[in-house]
Amino acid sequence: MRILMVSWEYPPRKIGGLATHVYELARALSEIAEIHVVTCSFPGAPETETIKGTTVHRVNVYSAPSPDFLTWTMLMNVNLLKAGAELVAEKRFDIIHCHDWLVAPACIALKHASSSRLVATIHSTESGRRHGIYTDYQRVINEIEGWLTYEASRIVCCSWSMVNEVASLFNVPRDKIWMIPNGIDTEIYRPTPPDDLFRRRYAKQDERIVLYVGRLVPEKGVNVLIGAVPKILSVHPDSKFVIVGEGYAREQLSSLAKYLGVDHKVYFTGYVSDSDIRKLLSLAYLQVIPSIYEPFGIVCLEAAASGVPVVVSDTGGLSEIVEDGVTGLKVQPDNSDALAAAVNRILSDAALRDSMSKRARRMAEERFSMKTVADRTMEMYRTL
DSSP, X not given: OEEEEEOSOOTTOOSSHHHHHHHHHHHHHTTTSEEEEEEEOOTTOOSXXXXXXXXXXXXXXXXXXXXXXXXXXXXXXXHHXXXXXXXXXXXXXXXXXXXXXXXXXXXXXHHHTSSOEEXXXXXXXXXXXXXXXXXXXXXXXXXXXXXXXXXXXXXXXSSHHHHHHHHHHHTOOGGGEEEOXXXXXXXXXXXXXXXXXXXXXXXXXXOEEEEEESOOSGGXXXXXXXXXXXXXXXXXXXXXXXXXXXXXXXHHHHHHHHHTTOGGGEEEEESOOHHXXXXXXXXXXXXXXXXXXXXXXXXXXXXHHXXXXXXXXXXXXXXXXXXXXXXXXXXXXTOHHHHHHHHHHHHHOHHHHXXXXXXXXXXXXXXXXXXXXXXXXXXHHTTO
């Protein structure tokens, strides 16, 4: 079987969890199928290369000036479509797999220009991210998402929460939607000895690291974590909060930490490489995922596979990954007091932390291996 995946982000270009998912899925599928990925270019990355069995085609999408992100997205699709059309003319692809609305116009056009069947993974929705549709800008994205669900022969959602969301928003028949969770490479993400020299970049030797990894945008709830910091420090003054990631809310979040008088204990790292994130996981006492909206939460799997217990919002895909009190703790979303109490509970109970760490690792291995995800994806492809 020959599959063409289209995604606007793919390593080394990474904006969020989508790039990691597409990379790992393509790598796992390449052992049983021929996989090509069309994606955006990245400085220093070759136009075409084969990575662990996957042929990656990178397209320059930055040459045309754009007044806003939505206009840029449409121009990006024109360039991705051109590259995809050249591939489709050379080879017959059984499946075109579209990853999210950002590349939907190109994928839909490729479907109609070929004999390929279209599969769409909906990683999140505009309505979910914004808690509704309020502006013309949001309405355009929402309509593109609906168009994609109509054109696709199969729709993949990463959690039952997302299945319900997509079916309800776009009136999609349930038998058209497959729930296939994201997966994790448990050989890459695994418990490793801490690097004490590396630790010095982020915390003192006697500080325990409470880690956050993700985009700095409102739906990720980082403000909820910072709001919990004073109550955590009042019980555990040896805590250090390391915030990994970038996003347009960074300045606002930094100001909040200063306003609460905890900026000396909150370190915003900015962008950090995957290898350094794995080193940080080896140092972390626990990881917090305080999302307001979270279709899945691949960072939760990365922590679990690394043997790091988590405190997560009881929402979306996070609710389905974490077993409360067994592989982590779940708290009410958008509640700094509840979050502080859960973090303090783990910081105060080493036996509980160790127990959750071992069980989380076992869960990642048994439920979320990339082989399991790839096999399920191939099973879905074969129904077309």
